[in-house]
Amino acid sequence: MTNDLMLLLPLIIVGAGAILLMLASVYEKISHEMAAYGSAMIFAVAFLVQLSFCIIGNATLFSGVFNGILVVSNFSKAAGLIILACGFFTAMSSQTYFKQNTFCTPEYYCLAVFAASGMLLMTMAHELISVFIALEIMSLAIYILVGYDRRNIISTEAVLKYLMLGAFAGAFFTMGAAFIYGATASTKFVEIGQYIAKHGFLQTPALIGGSFFILVAFLFKAAAFPFHAWVVDVYDGASVPVTGYMATALKTAVFAVFANFLVIDGSLQAGWIKYLFYISVFTMFVGNIIAIGQQSLKRMLAASGIVHTGYLLIALVAVSSKEFTGSVIAFYLAAYAVGTLGVFTALSYLGGSEEKRNTFDDFKGLAKKRPYSAAAISIFLLSMAGIPPTAGFMGKLYIITSAINAGQVTLAVLGIISSIISMWYYLRLIINMYFYESEDQFNEYVPSAMAPVCTFILVICVFAISLYPVTI
């Protein structure tokens, strides 16, 4: 019992912290700046607790208390670490962002913490109903965060789109869960896996249909083809820190549960893999085509997020259900999160008031005026593009290695071709920043040192993560 609660401690800290923050803001006891520090503190404490569990390691898994619905593995711990770190950096960059933008209230931060608690639950959930609950805790908070700037018509449009489609995805998930329960008489991953191993995957239509619906829901949340269309508008409408949060932490949580569900049984995985192969290819190339044409940075980053989903799907295709460790997926998620979050953190203080700088052209000549920020953004972009010695390169190396090792040479080559194409839009921003004369002076005073400091820490992380060895 104590051991179970210990393992759950990060989730408890985050959940309790979110409720405390909410109460404090309801009674108007704290300003939104204090809320920012408070939420950052919650994330930091939970991160350190999670980290200490990772270092101590070998904590016994959950006993029967949670009845097998939650499972802690190294993969879920790693995903939890990524999510908490993303939360921390989002809180800090929001603090700077809201010095230049005015629509903030303390509830913003408490929603971010709530979303994180949903995500943490999701990484551990091994049961369909808990996955659904976690998904909804996370999504509801994110819906509100996307539309937080109520006067802004674009963000209102974004939240409407996201809410409608997200509700559909949630409904699909519930229906899939119901079908699977009808077929296998259980919602636990382990028991579903045992049922499939015993009776085969293609025995009942309910099982096939149910898993199809669940696939749809996951693909929607992960922004994969053909459910990727919402991403660009929603990311564009949300404020910069929220976009960064969605692009990194949310994706980590979704891929964690996706991988956990996929590997419950070999035949389920084998049934899905040939579709995931095509989905992954289309996700990469459609994402690239969308990204190439964009003028707005946020939209380009949204589209590049789709491309990275494609790479992660390559890793999912290559996982084996025999000895699943998820280390490749976790590493790639960390590498991707550092790069993406870094760009968004830098944008949160460079964007100016009301996000007036948001296109490629607005950042022309940044390197002359703000050399360190431009260098940091370049490093993040090079990491996302997969140029060594950054974390993004190592992530890509592991993914391609595991794909070729699993016999998916075609997929590996297509992934490489896609990353050649993606060089264009990452380089384009670097070229704009370095090789043009500046029109804008970029001379406004940065109101807070938080976001620049976070950017600096993330730059170090880009290189530090790349040195961390991973077992495939």
Added chain:
Amino acid sequence: MFEHLLSVIIFLPILAGLLLLVTPASKTIARITGLTISIAALILSIDLYTGFSATGHLEFVEYLPWIPSLGIAYHLGIDGISLFILMAGSVLLPMVYLVFTTKEKGYYANLLLVQGAMAGAVCAADMILFYIFWEIMLLPVFFMLGLYGGPKRLPATLKITLYTIAGSLLMLTAIIYLGVSYHAQFNEWNFAISKMAQLNLTGRVAALAFFGFMIAFAIKIPLFPFHTWLPDAYTEAPTATTFVLSAIMAKIGVYGVIRFVVPVFDEQFARFAILLAYSGVIGMMYCGLAAIAQKDFKRMLAFSSASHMGIIALGVFCMNVQALTGSIYQIVAHATSTGVLFLFAGILEDRTNTRTIEDLGGIASKAPVFAMFFAIAMLASVGLPGTSGFIGEFMIILGAVKFNTTIGVLAGTTLIIGVCYMLWMFQRVFFEKTNSLSENFKDLSLIEGLTFLPVIILIIVMGIYPQPFLSKITPSTALLFAQSAPVVAQTVTTNALLPELTIEQK
């Protein structure tokens, strides 16, 4: 002198370059730092050269496991092939800081970065480590070209960057394919270059991996038909970048072929060698003819460099010890002669503000020392006996005739084209009448003269007494062929009978 010599040669310039970039150092401090560090690297390389005992195997090995589960390691080492490319870089780069004294901080910092990365690529004994340095090499070139290049620099920058990255990412796939094949065949993860020669690679995927490597290196060299980025990039780049690209980076492409393709893909290499050799010869001819037509002397030198890279590559494709040894010798000879020629072109451009051959004339009478140095470098570049260029070209042609008479004859006759464009250009720029632009041309200053003198002497020494250099190269090249001896012997016999037909039948 001390341990970890290779690591110091690699990381000293990289760290110094990064330090310059993050601190607000002035131009002068940047230049002095660059000069000091590159001379320090030169001294360390000379120490390395004297300590090198020419066993043919890797020497000065450093090994530190990095990703144990995949067998990836920080693994450095150097043999007779890599030693000379490393030396060429160390000897030539200090000159840049002495010749170009008024550039910006970023210019010098990027030069330091590229020097370290190139040394790393040459010393790496692990494929992943090689790839990492190979890619890092490109970044300083990207920034130098984009920031300090000529008026049409942006398209040139994009062209070289996208071209090179496309090639190297395909190579990454091929590298990983080799690692996975090694795991499949020997049940152990390893990415060490030396281990890959044991692999038994057959089938379509192996041929694709072969081309993955070959295309990446062909783009870097550049080999016909992947040379289209070269004229733009070489012309628009600032002189130091052109110098780095042509004198050293192109050679690392050839080095890659020798290190990866020849020992690992012996079967595929033997099968496609004739095709590659023809592409080398065609590149020689085409770029040579294009060089004759150029009006801009920097562009002419760019095509001339590409033409000479064709013959160096040809030496590798001939699959015998003479041609390969000649290639490595020619790598050093070409690095010194063409490198110096590009630096001279930079000086010409700085002092006359033009790159058009027609605008110049009569410089020899105004600047006799400059003209003499230029003439020596130029004659070495066209391969006059008594200069370094002759030895290498002679050995390559010898090997080429042994490999395939047609190719040998074609390559031998194509060398004449080089003489045509070089001498014609020399006549128009240095002789004839002076005009308004060349009237006030200043000769080399004492410092500049002393900077170039050692290299000019090296050109002549290498041409007259090549034995000390060859004795360090030969053990490694001989070992390279000893490893894959059975296959080579077999292919020599098949090549005697119309090899094109055997390719098509397969």
